Amino acid sequence: MKSALKGGLLALAATALPAAAYAHPAIGEAAGFSHGFAHPMSGLDHILAMVMVGVFAFQLGGRATWQVPTTFVLVMALGGALGVAGINIPFVETGIALSVVVLGAIVALHVKAPTAVAMGVVGLFAIFHGHAHGAEMPEDAGGAAYAAGFMIATALLHAAGLALGYVIGRAGERQGAFVTRAAGSVAAIAGVGILAGLI
Template identity: 85%
Template sequence: MKSALKSGLLALAAVALPAVASAHPAIGEAAGFSHGFAHPMSGLDHILAMVMVGVFAFQLAGRATWLVPTTFVLVMALGGVFGIAGIIVPFVETGIALSVVVLGAIVALHVKAPLATALGIIGLFAIFHGYAHGAEMPENAAGAGYAAGFMIATALLHAAGLALGYLIGRAGERQGLFVTRTAGGLAAVAGVGILAGLI
């Protein structure tokens, strides 16, 4: 139990550390792949939502383990295209904050949604996250490199969520469920704080 919890905390620290380091990338590196990679890591809302997607995928198990994160990354890329092209998507910041609340609550409540429903929820939120990445692309950034950067960073955050789910699962059914519900609940509360502008 202690070993699994320790491993889980180390995984969370590994996810959070790049966010702190990349929150203010150097001016000379604010373009292309490096800037695209840094963008998802520079906001608590993006980090929490991406990790919760990974944990949600782990909870659903089976095909969802790879379909949920893959769908998110692909639909997010479409949202990125909308942002780069200047196509208006309303309520982007609200949608991003709500994604943290909803995904955190789904993980906390251990919701076993049908795969089609899960993909629909994931796809909707992916549009908002992708749009934010695309709309905030610097003018001097290479589009393909920037897109590859934020897609790879997102996939890594999903992988961290899957790993976290696995480590929590190793704690045992009873303890693991408590830790998962706590993590999801904390993410949901943080999402409410982001939505209210308190975080």
């Protein structure tokens, strides 16, 4: 069980590594798609939330494995459009930090929500994430290409979460559940740290 826990936590940590590589996506000659693709990878809050959406979808199983992440990506695009248009949404950063706390807690507690409820929860948080992406779009970035970049990067992070759930599940029912809950707990605690401004 220790090796399964270690493997799961290492996998969760590995998903956070792109944050270091893309800490400043606006540096250099990147524009449009490159900026958009880099932005979701530029912060631990975005990475943890996206991966937790994927793990949550894996836990629910069935149609939720694609409906929950797809809902996030589509609603995030709407939030991004609001950000690009300059339409203000209050408490965006708080909403993003809370998404990490809530999604991490959902995974840690292995919440078995109906798919429609899960889609509603991730959709709510997707608005905040999308707005942040859109509002922070560089002036020289092409709008459609930028949007395609952050949507594809987000989908890849969701896929990483699904893969993480699958890999952890291979550890066995009891051990896999323990490791998954530990990973969710780590994410939730990190979210509290982000919310408190400690991370």
